[in-house]
Amino acid sequence: NTPLIITIDGPSGSGKGTIAQRVAKSLGLQLLDSGALYRLVALVALRNNINADDHVALAHAARALDIRFEPTDTGVCAWLAGEDVSLAIRQEEVGLMASQVAAVPAVRAALLDRQRAFAQAPGVVADGRDMGTEVFPQATVKVYLTASAEERANRRYNQLKAKGESVNLRRLLEDIQARDERDMNRQVSPLKPAADAVIIDSSQMGIDEVQDAVLALVDKR
Ligand code: C5P
Secondary structure (H helix, E strand, O other): OOOOEEEEOOOOOOOHHHHHHHHHHHHHHHHEEEEHHHHHHHHHOOOHOOOOOOOOHHHHHHHHOOOEEEEEEOEEEEEOOOOOOOOHHHHHHHHHHHHOOOOOOOHHHHHHHHHOOOOOOOOEEEEEEHHHHHHOOOOOOEEEEEEEEEHHHHHHHHHOOOOOOOOHHHHHHHHHHHHHHHHHHHHHHHOOOOOOOOEEEEEOOOHHHHHHHHHHHHHHH
């Protein structure tokens, strides 16, 4: 009864979160939003004034995380020591800190078992940066979902505008490029497609189209 493992890696804003949710729902699998784990560590660090270069304290925070994920219609609800932090971890500030704590090897090591524990029958759809390369090298289907930085910045711009937030497109593009740079060039688990991943560039694709492409890969396996 080996669990079906589908990994979806890619840069921020590529739409992998949405696709992972939809694929998990349509196949009745669990969802692992690994970015949320790094965001939770970042939130704890920010709240406790832990510095991004204090690796010992960060790794301790990662090991000690008291968390629970609850599936919802729009993804997962994240609980930190009984507090619903689903909104808090989505803040820009937390995302930036997350990409810094994610570069700390001891933090990544501390989160490895928690992530692998999601691989239970019937299976899991795991979204992140290193799901296919490090966490689940044995995955059944590996997708690397990408889109041009400009297109990703545009999508984010429209999302934020729809929420009534005032945003600057050029600032968003710069943030995305800075995060790509950090995620792709770090020493441990840099963002890159696994050798056996299927690369999907969603720049010119709609969400339904991407979902169908991923489901077709699952069918084919
Ligand atoms: O995907 P999300 O934007 O929520 O991830 C937040 C940060 O966590 C990313 O910028 C990335 O640096 C880090 N991350 C990672 N490995 C993962 C998932 C996320 O390094 N598997």
